[in-house]
Amino acid sequence: MIQTGNLSARLGGRRVLENVSFQAESGQLTAIIGPNGSGKTTLLRALSGEIPCSGDLTINGMDSRRLKPWRLASMRAVLPQKTSLSFPFTVREVVALGLTGGRSGVSGGEVVALPDRALRCVDLDGYAGRFYQELSGGEQQRVQLARALCQVWEPVLDGVPRWLLLDEPVSSLDIHHQLAIMRLASEFARAGGGVIAVLHDLNLTCMFADRILMMRSGRLHACGRTPEVMTDSLLAEVFGCSLRVGMAPGAGQPFVLPQSVHAS
Amino acid sequence: MLLAVVFLLSLTAGASDASALAVIHDLLFREVDGLAAYERIVILEIRLPRAVLGMLIGAALAISGAVMQGLFRNPLADPGLVGVSSGAALGAVSVIVLGGGVLASAVEFLGTHALPLAALLGGLATTLMLYRVATRRGETSIATMLLAGIALGALAMAISGVLIFVADDQQLRDLTFWQLGSLAGASWVKIGAAGPIIAAALIACPFLARSLNAMALGEAAAHHLGIPLQRMKVIAIVVVAAATGASVAVSGGIGFVGIIVPHLLRLLIGPDNRYLLPASGLLGAIVLLLADAASRILVAPAEFPIGIVTAAVGAPFFLWILLKRRGVLDL
Numbered sequence: 001m002i003q004t005g006n007l008s009a010r011l012g013g014r015r016v017l018e019n020v021s022f023q024a025e026s027g028q029l030t031a032i033i034g035p036n037g038s039g040k041t042t043l044l045r046a047l048s049g050e051i052p053c054s055g056d057l058t059i060n061g062m063d064s065r066r067l068k069p070w071r072l073a074s075m076r077a078v079l080p081q082k083t084s085l086s087f088p089f090t091v092r093e094v095v096a097l098g099l100t101g102g103r104s105g106v107s108g109g110e111v112v113a114l115p116d117r118a119l120r121c122v123d124l125d126g127y128a129g130r131f132y133q134e135l136s137g138g139e140q141q142r143v144q145l146a147r148a149l150c151q152v153w154e155p156v157l158d159g160v161p162r163w164l165l166l167d168e169p170v171s172s173l174d175i176h177h178q179l180a181i182m183r184l185a186s187e188f189a190r191a192g193g194g195v196i197a198v199l200h201d202l203n204l205t206c207m208f209a210d211r212i213l214m215m216r217s218g219r220l221h222a223c224g225r226t227p228e229v230m231t232d233s234l235l236a237e238v239f240g241c242s243l244r245v246g247m248a249p250g251a252g253q254p255f256v257l258p259q260s261v262h263a264s
Numbered sequence: 265m266l267l268a269v270v271f272l273l274s275l276t277a278g279a280s281d282a283s284a285l286a287v288i289h290d291l292l293f294r295e296v297d298g299l300a301a302y303e304r305i306v307i308l309e310i311r312l313p314r315a316v317l318g319m320l321i322g323a324a325l326a327i328s329g330a331v332m333q334g335l336f337r338n339p340l341a342d343p344g345l346v347g348v349s350s351g352a353a354l355g356a357v358s359v360i361v362l363g364g365g366v367l368a369s370a371v372e373f374l375g376t377h378a379l380p381l382a383a384l385l386g387g388l389a390t391t392l393m394l395y396r397v398a399t400r401r402g403e404t405s406i407a408t409m410l411l412a413g414i415a416l417g418a419l420a421m422a423i424s425g426v427l428i429f430v431a432d433d434q435q436l437r438d439l440t441f442w443q444l445g446s447l448a449g450a451s452w453v454k455i456g457a458a459g460p461i462i463a464a465a466l467i468a469c470p471f472l473a474r475s476l477n478a479m480a481l482g483e484a485a486a487h488h489l490g491i492p493l494q495r496m497k498v499i500a501i502v503v504v505a506a507a508t509g510a511s512v513a514v515s516g517g518i519g520f521v522g523i524i525v526p527h528l529l530r531l532l533i534g535p536d537n538r539y540l541l542p543a544s545g546l547l548g549a550i551v552l553l554l555a556d557a558a559s560r561i562l563v564a565p566a567e568f569p570i571g572i573v574t575a576a577v578g579a580p581f582f583l584w585i586l587l588k589r590r591g592v593l594d595l
Contacts, residue, residue, distance in 0.1 A: 050484050073490025080488075086337035086480050087535035100478050101490040151489065 001025055005056035009046050016042045020220045026161030026194035029186055031205045034215030035239055040198045041167055048078045048165050060160055074103035076163035077151035083144050085132050091143050092128035098150030105154025118146035137172045155193025166197040182208045202256040230254045314450035318556045319549035321515050324462040324507035326548025327469050329522025334476030335500045342522045343508035346413030347390045350420040352512035355386025360438050361427045380457050380513035387509025390416055447515055447556050458510040465507035473537040518571050520578025
């Protein structure tokens with residue numbers, strides 16, 4: 001479980017997170033949604049230990065700011081929004097950086113093959129020998145996800161759940177890969193790990209998120225199970241446009257049709 | 265292999281035509297009558313220390329370049345950039361110019377050690393000052409550090425400039441030769457002073473390799489991967505300051521080795537620091553020995569300052585790399 005209590009953060013003298021309190025359970029996919037500049041990425045960076053923050057922050061019951069970097073790295077992997085690379089590494093070398101901490105969870109001989117397995121998971125089979133800098137934005141994003149997967153390959157290690165913190169994991173992907181990557185994240189959660197993802201696509205959020213944290217101006221505006229948060233009124237309050245949330249027949253999942261703005 | 269060959273070449277080359285092979289033969293078989301004592305002195309007391317010092321400095325310069333580039337995430341970073349070389353130079357210039365005046369008693373007391381020690385202190389002082397300026401709340405911002413390094417380097421050069429302005433003719437000659445860089449003054453005493461510092465820095469480097477690899481993804485991603493960022497940065501900075509300071513102290517400013525060697529190796533064996541750092545050490549040693557041999561052979565029996573040789577070969581080569589890889593490198 002990742003739990004926060006009155007989590008606040010300042011960047012350049014400005015309060016960018018204010019008293020955010022929630023808990024995210026392992027075995028679930030928790031989505032962070034909200035308009036641009038509402039503090040979604042800041043929240044994720046605070047959770048990953050990247051920026052200083054005040055308040056309580058525990059990961060699997062331990063104060064994450066007291067943990068040594070390698071302990072923290074054995075419990076959570078992070079996919080940033082964008083990663084630039086300063087030297088011409090190959091795709092396999094970049095993915096293998098995920099093995100730096102040595103706590104992937106697979107045994108001895110299998111570790112060598114792990115980068116290639118991870119690349120297969122993100123549908124980049126055969127890309128291992130290519131230069132990272134020569135790939136398209138979406139492909140680079142999937143390489144980084146493969147790297148994060150290598151770091152916490154087993155969703156549960158020694159009885160402790162591990163976490164994937166994903167910042168807009170599907171933002172530059174085509175629809176096929178959006179679905180594939182979201183399914184991958186969802187499977188990681190089903191296997192006992194925890195996933196917290198910043199998402200912009202409301203429909204993908206409806207499809208895959210178990211719970212939603214809805215951010216607005218650095219505060220947690222609403223949180224709860226997906227159907228509880230995905231409502232006409234909350235969407236109007238947070239995004240400032242009157243969207244109509246429908247219910248997909250059969251699946252029982254809500255969906256949001258942008259065209260509904262004109263209808264109302 | 266190549267290093268051994270170049271090492272022998274370096275022993276053979278020079279103003280005197282003493283043969284290294286003859287001396288080695290002599291040493292091995294104890295043929296007392298085989299060799300003039302004068303030849304033995306040339307080889308053992310002049311060329312051998314020069315070759316050893318050249319290897320140490322070549323390795324130190326190349327590895328500090330590679331470490332700095334990994335730390336700054338920029339293939340153009342170099343110890344010269346963060347003012348370490350300028351700070352060391354200020355230390356040396358102070359001794360040369362003020363040695364007869366204000367600092368007379370200190371220089372007299374330290375004797376031949378005065379120059380290397382002052383340069384070393386200058387380098388370390390610059391690095392420490394730089395670190396204090398660039399570190400806030402335990403975090404070192406690399407951009408701030410680069411800019412502060414440029415400012416500190418300019419300041420050190422300005423102070424050096426004032427000292428040079430008041431220097432007399434003989435001091436100016438000494439200064440010019442020292443600034444251009446030379447291995448001519450190599451002696452076992454200098455190796456004793458600079459060697460251990462350089463050796464310690466070289467030994468620390470392999471421990472930085474994995475951290476520097478992770479740094480290629482950026483500070484945040486390195487942190488996510490479990491790298492203790494602050495500790496790693498401090499080690500890297502001290503390693504670079506020590507290796508560069510000690511090198512500049514005994515040989516003056518020798519440019520381009522720290523940029524060219526890691527660059528060339530990245531093209532050949534890739535950017536993985538686990539291989540890049542040791543390979544840089546080896547190739548750095550080879551390159552500097554070659555440059556030194558060239559500096560002695562080209563205008564024998566006189567010699568060029570080695571800094572001219574490395575710059576004359578290194579600068580065009582560097583421009584060529586830039587032009588060729590303009591599209592790929594994210595500068």
